[in-house]
Structures are given as structure tokens and as C-alpha cells.
Amino acid sequence: MILLLIALLQVKAPDAAQFVGAPHGVALQGAALERRTMEVASLLRCPVCQGMSVADSPSTVALDMKAQVRELLARGYTEEQILSYFERSYGEFVLLKPKFRGVNALVWVLPLLALLIGVVLVSMKLRKLELVDGD
Amino acid sequence: MPFAIGTWLACAAFFSFLIAGPANPFLTIANPPPDGPGPNPLLQNHLLMIIHPPMLYLGYVGMTIPFGFACAALLRGRLGHSFLRPLRASLLLPWIFLTVAIMLGGWWAYEVLGWGGYWAWDPVENASLLPWLTATAALHSAIVLERRGVLKGWTVTLVQATFLLTILGTFMTRSGVFNSVHSFTQSSIGPTILAFLAAALLFSVVLLALRIDSLESDGRIESAASREGMFLVNNLLFLILTFTVLIGTVFPLVAEAINGKQMSVGRPYFDAMVVPIGTALLFLIGVGPALPWGRGTREEILRATLPPLATGVVVAAIGYAVGVRNGWTIVTLLFGGYAAHVTLKEMWLPVARSGTSALRRGRRRFGSYVVHAGAVVVLIAIAVSSTTRTSREVRFSRGDSASIGAYTVTFLGAEDRAEPHRQSTIARFAVTKNGRAVTTLAPRMNQYATMREPIGTPDVHSTLAGDLYLSILNVDVAQQRVALHLIVTPMVMWIWIAALVMGLGGLLALIPVRRTSVILTQSAAKGKDLEMADSFGMTS
Numbered sequence: 001m002i003l004l005l006i007a008l009l010q011v012k013a014p015d016a017a018q019f020v021g022a023p024h025g026v027a028l029q030g031a032a033l034e035r036r037t038m039e040v041a042s043l044l045r046c047p048v049c050q051g052m053s054v055a056d057s058p059s060t061v062a063l064d065m066k067a068q069v070r071e072l073l074a075r076g077y078t079e080e081q082i083l084s085y086f087e088r089s090y091g092e093f094v095l096l097k098p099k100f101r102g103v104n105a106l107v108w109v110l111p112l113l114a115l116l117i118g119v120v121l122v123s124m125k126l127r128k129l130e131l132v133d134g135d
Numbered sequence: 136m137p138f139a140i141g142t143w144l145a146c147a148a149f150f151s152f153l154i155a156g157p158a159n160p161f162l163t164i165a166n167p168p169p170d171g172p173g174p175n176p177l178l179q180n181h182l183l184m185i186i187h188p189p190m191l192y193l194g195y196v197g198m199t200i201p202f203g204f205a206c207a208a209l210l211r212g213r214l215g216h217s218f219l220r221p222l223r224a225s226l227l228l229p230w231i232f233l234t235v236a237i238m239l240g241g242w243w244a245y246e247v248l249g250w251g252g253y254w255a256w257d258p259v260e261n262a263s264l265l266p267w268l269t270a271t272a273a274l275h276s277a278i279v280l281e282r283r284g285v286l287k288g289w290t291v292t293l294v295q296a297t298f299l300l301t302i303l304g305t306f307m308t309r310s311g312v313f314n315s316v317h318s319f320t321q322s323s324i325g326p327t328i329l330a331f332l333a334a335a336l337l338f339s340v341v342l343l344a345l346r347i348d349s350l351e352s353d354g355r356i357e358s359a360a361s362r363e364g365m366f367l368v369n370n371l372l373f374l375i376l377t378f379t380v381l382i383g384t385v386f387p388l389v390a391e392a393i394n395g396k397q398m399s400v401g402r403p404y405f406d407a408m409v410v411p412i413g414t415a416l417l418f419l420i421g422v423g424p425a426l427p428w429g430r431g432t433r434e435e436i437l438r439a440t441l442p443p444l445a446t447g448v449v450v451a452a453i454g455y456a457v458g459v460r461n462g463w464t465i466v467t468l469l470f471g472g473y474a475a476h477v478t479l480k481e482m483w484l485p486v487a488r489s490g491t492s493a494l495r496r497g498r499r500r501f502g503s504y505v506v507h508a509g510a511v512v513v514l515i516a517i518a519v520s521s522t523t524r525t526s527r528e529v530r531f532s533r534g535d536s537a538s539i540g541a542y543t544v545t546f547l548g549a550e551d552r553a554e555p556h557r558q559s560t561i562a563r564f565a566v567t568k569n570g571r572a573v574t575t576l577a578p579r580m581n582q583y584a585t586m587r588e589p590i591g592t593p594d595v596h597s598t599l600a601g602d603l604y605l606s607i608l609n610v611d612v613a614q615q616r617v618a619l620h621l622i623v624t625p626m627v628m629w630i631w632i633a634a635l636v637m638g639l640g641g642l643l644a645l646i647p648v649r650r651t652s653v654i655l656t657q658s659a660a661k662g663k664d665l666e667m668a669d670s671f672g673m674t675s
Binding site (some may be wrong): 034038042043045050051052053056057058059063064072088091092093094095096097103104105106107111115116119122123125126129130 | 163224247250251255257258285296352355356358359364367372374375378379380385386390393394396397398399400402403404407408526527552588593606607608609620
């Protein structure tokens with residue numbers, strides 16, 4: 001299955017335009033291109049490794065994906081476009097930073113909600129403990 | 136004590152049952168291979184692998200002891216002052232092991248996995264961190280409980296949660312449900328461990344519910360802007376951190392159960408969530424001990440909290456001057472400098488006041504500040520190393536050179552070497568720094584008979600200022616070509632050193648101090664409890 005996806009991807013790679021449209025950003029080169037390549041690749045999951053990012057993995061698939069990221073950045077595609085390009089091929093599984101969408105939004109909301117509840121509880125507790133003092 | 140022993144034996148009985156039944160390691164298999172597969176290659180090639188697992192084991196299993204004390208206190212309904220001392224001592228010892236073990240695990244990953252980092256927010260890494268977080272929270276809330284008589288139920292709950300998280304962690308590592316580089320075994324014991332986890336959780340909750348009346352606070356807090364107030368904030372942050380890491384770790388399973396789609400929660404998520412909380416905790420390491428106990432006047436509070444700010448600003452300015460530009464790292468340096476000032480002052484004050492005898496008497500206090508000093512350095516080193524590292528990928532033919540930072544690396548050649556268990560290709564590089572020869576590094580690529588993909592072993596030149604890390608991407612001996620990942624990471628070594636300092640600080644705080652007459656009179660009424668406390672050496 002994964003091999004099939006990779007094969008498909010190889011075919012698609014030249015015309016990313018038909019999937020995510022024309023490039024929205026500025027074409028990068030040189031050191032800036034290398035830096036952005038690593039940054040964007042660190043947001044993508046290597047599909048054949050165990051939890052490693054494309055930036056970190058030495059596997060062939062990851063190296064290919066990194067090369068694609070580099071090429072797309074050089075052609076002026078934005079991070080968002082590149083991520084959705086890979087998401088089309090591999091599904092949400094490939095995104096290491098889950099999108100704020102559907103069920104997945106919960107992973108962002110729950111800790112914040114917990115923090116909110118925690119702050120309320122702690123301030124209530126503090127007030128209660130301070131009140132004892134006033135009596 | 137009988138209840139505590141009962142709880143420990145119940146846990147031991149479960150794990151004995153696991154070994155005797157579902158996970159029996161001594162079963163004969165139908166078709167034994169002539170030679171076993173041996174351990175996973177990643178576990179074969181580093182010395183740290185001998186030290187890290189037993190330390191982690193002691194940390195994990197040791198958390199059963201405070202759990203037993205907590206349950207015994209609840210079962211007997213004896214939740215006076217005396218139950219705290221054995222509880223904290225028995226919590227601190229496994230905490231020390233776990234602290235050092237987590238550091239050793241990160242160091243191993245750094246030396247072996249080849250991507251130049253030490254923490255990837257992998258499920259198994261998170262499993263080791265979760266009980267550490269709640270144990271750290273419990274060690275802090277126990278101090279407020281001792282000083283102010285508040286947070287009794289809370290402290291007991293944290294101790295129980297720590298134990299439950301070690302069982303959850305065992306499940307995460309052993310069940311094969313989680314996708315991890317560190318899952319080296321896969322077996323069918325998952326459901327059995329899950330059943331035990333459920334039983335232990337139920338037991339803990341029921342016990343707490345039964346004793347809810349005796350868990351009422353018998354003390355009070357005078358002001359929120361006090362040291363005890365900061366302890367509450369500390370506990371809140373540690374708990375939110377635990378919750379966030381837990382949610383991030385198990386969420387892919389939950390999401391898949393809900394909508395059937397696979398998704399990932401990886402490093403970018405954890406970095407985004409954990410960095411702010413970690414920075415806030417660093418702030419508390421500074422401001423907490425600076426604030427007075429009880430109610431201070433406005434002037435007192437300002438006089439205690441303002442001067443360290445100067446140190447923070449100086450440290451942040453030094454960071455900026457040497458090229459740190461990341462906003463979070465600058466804030467970390469600011470808070471880190473602040474916290475270092477407060478910590479060193481708190482360590483120095485008793486000595487200045489009454490000489491070295493203060494160290495002997497206040498060893499527990501001194502030890503905790505040593506832990507704080509270590510934690511400050513660990514947090515600064517993590518922030519600096521993760522935001523200022525530089526890396527490049529270079530293709531070499533024999534004789535080629537490439538520069539990264541102050542280093543120049545020259546490819547001397549590659550050779551094959553046959554070993555009984557693997558074929559290795561070793562590439563040798565001469566390393567010079569500012570033109571002076573420093574060392575020769577030899578990263579290698581290993582092909583194991585039992586593995587399809589080759590496994591690289593990086594080579595590292597470590598200095599206190601920073602590390603040069605070479606990791607092979609691919610290598611061709613016939614053509615004498617190599618593609619190499621070069622990484623320069625400042626300050627990494629400080630993480631290992633400072634985590635060891637944290638462990639040593641813990642030991643200092645653990646070593647019993649000779650009893651003083653004050654405590655004797657305090658405890659005289661509770662003779663029996665005192666005996667128990669003494670046998671654990673916890674008097675302060």
C-alpha cells in the first residue's frame with residue numbers, strides 16, 4: 001500500500017500545480033531554501049519509519065520526500081500548500097502537527113480547557129484557604 | 136505498615152502471575168531456530184544501554200513503595216503529620232532513579248539513533264516522563280502539606296496517579312499498540328496489564344472517596360502571593376503538563392477509534408504546547424523560592440523578587456550577544472538567570488548566616504536547591520541546543536572537505552569491516568577546529584543479518600561548548616563516496632551533566648539528618664509512627 005502510494009507520488013510530483021494550484025509564495029534558493037526545507041520536512045512524518053519526521057529520518061522514502069519539499073519550495077510553494085499536497089497522498093497521518101479541524105481539534109482544545117478549569121479551581125481553593133484566615 | 140506491605144505484595148502477586156502465565160518467558164517454542172535473533176541492533180551498540188534500563192526499572196517499580204504508603208494511610212485513616220515522612224522519602228528515591236534514567240535514555244537516543252536529537256516525544260519516551268511529572272508535583276505538594284497542613288488529599292492523589300502512570304507506561308511499551316522506536320518487545324500481555332490498571336485505578340478512587348472527610352485541609356494559606364501560593368501554581372502547571380503529554384500520546388488511538396482515520400501527534404505539537412508550560416515552570420523555580428512564606432508586605436515582596444531580575448537580564452543579554460535570536464530561548468535565558476540568582480542565594484544564605492553546620496542541618500533544603508540549580512541548567516541547555524543548532528548535508532569524495540561552524544571536516548576514506556553479527560562500513564573523517572586538528576571521527580553504517588534496512592551509528596565530538604555530530608546518510612566503498620549529515624549543537628553536554636546534578640541533589644535531600652530535640656518532642660506522642668519514620672530515615 002505504502003509502496004503504491006510512493007509510486008503514485010513519483011508520477012504526480014512534477015505537476016503539483018494540478019493538486020494545490022499555482023505557487024502562492026516566493027521561490028527560495030541557497031541557505032534560505034535549505035533552512036525552510038528542514039523546517040517543513042520536520043512537520044511531515046516519515047511514512048515507513050516509527051514516528052520519525054522526514055527531516056530526521058535517513059530512510060530512502062524520507063530522503064525522496066525531503067527532495068520533493070526542497071523542489072516545491074524552490075518553485076515558490078508555501079508551507080501550507082506543501083503540507084496539503086502531501087496530505088492528499090498520505091492522509092492526515094503524514095502531518096506531525098494535527099490540524100485544528102474535526103475531532104483532531106480536541107487535541108489542541110483539551111489542554112487549554114484543562115488549564116482554564118485548573119486556574120479556576122486553584123483560585124477558588126486559594127480564596128477558600130485565605131478566607132479561613134479572615135474568620 | 137501491614138497495609139502498605141499488603142499493597143506491595145498485591146502488586147508483586149500480579150506481576151508474578153504475569154510471568155507465570157500470560158508472559159511466561161520459559162515456554163519452549165515449536166520450531167527453535169539454530170541461533171536466536173539476538174537483541175535489536177539498536178540495543179547492541181552502546182554502553183548506556185547497560186545502565187539506562189535498570190535505572191528506569193528502579194524508577195518505575197520504586198513508585199510502588201510510595202503508592203503502598205499512601206494506600207496504607209488511607210486504609211487505616213491515619214493521615215496525620217506522620218504519614219508524610221516515609222511517603223516523601225520513598226517517593227524521592229525512585230524519583231532520583233527516574234530522573235537519571237530519562238536523561239540516560241535521551242543520551243542513548245542521541246548517541247545511537249543518528250538524527251542528532253535526544254527527545255522526539257515518542258510514546259515510550261512520554262511514558263517515562265508522565266510519572267516523573269506527577270512525582271515531581273507530589274514532592275512539591277508534600278512540602279506545602281508539611282508546612283501548612285493543606286493539600287493532603289491532593290498529595291495522596293498525586294502519589295497514586297504516579298503509580299498508575301507507571302502501569303500505563305508499562306502498557307504503552309509492552310502492548311505494541313503504540314508506534315515507537317523504543318518498543319522492542321511485542322507480546323499479548325496488553326489486556327492483562329490494562330485490567331490491572333483498571334483495578335488499581337478503581338482501588339485508588341474508592342479509597343480516596345472513603346476517606347474524603349479525613350482529607351480536609353487542617354491548615355490555611357494566608358496569601359496567594361506567597362511561597363505556598365506558588366506551590367499551588369507549580370502543581371497546576373505540572374498537572375497540565377502531564378495532561379497535555381498524556382493527551383498528545385494517546386490521542387491518535389482515540390481519534391482512530393472515533394473516525395477510523397489514522398492521524399499523528401508529533402514533535403511540532405508537543406513543542407508548541409510544552410515550551411510555554413516549561414518556561415512558566417522555570418519562572419516559578421525563580422519566583423517561588425524568592426517569595427516569603429505566609430503573608431509578606433508589598434515592600435518585602437518587591438525587595439525579594441526584583442533584584443534577581445538584573446541577573447536574568449544580564450544572562451539574556453549575553454545570549455543575545457552570542458547570537459541567540461529565538462524568542463522563547465531569550466525568555467528562557469531571562470527566567471533561567473533569574474532562577475539561578477534566587478537558587479544560589481537560597482543555597483548561600485544559611486551558610487553565610489551560620490557557617491557550614493547549616494549545610495549539615497539544612498541538608499534537605501540544600502539538596503532541593505541543588506536539584507533546582509540542575510533543573511535550571513537542563514532547561515536552558517534544552518532551549519539553547521534545540522534552537523541554535525546548525526546542520527548541513529554534504530556529499531564527499533575522498534579528500535573533500537566541508538565546514539560547519541568553526542569545524543572543518545575532511546573525508547579520509549571508507550572501509551568495510553566484517554564482524555560476526557554484522558557488516559560495517561566505516562567512514563573516517565579528520566576534524567579541525569579553526570585550523571587546528573582536533574580529532575578523527577568514524578561514523579558507520581551497519582548491515583545486520585536480521586534487519587532489512589542498514590542502521591547507522593553516528594560519531595560525536597563532545598565539548599562543554601557544543602557537539603559536532605556526524606551521521607552517515609549513505610556510503611559507497613567502491614567509489615569512496617559518502618553522503619554525510621553534519622550537525623553542530625551547542626550546550627548538549629550540559630543536559631547530561633545537569634540531570635546528574637539533579638540526581639545528586641535528590642540524594643543530598645534524601646540522606647537522613649540526625650534528629651533534633653525539637654522533633655523528638657513533637658513526635659513523642661506518636662511513638663509508633665516515629666519508629667516507622669525513623670526506619671526510613673526521614674526526620675528533618
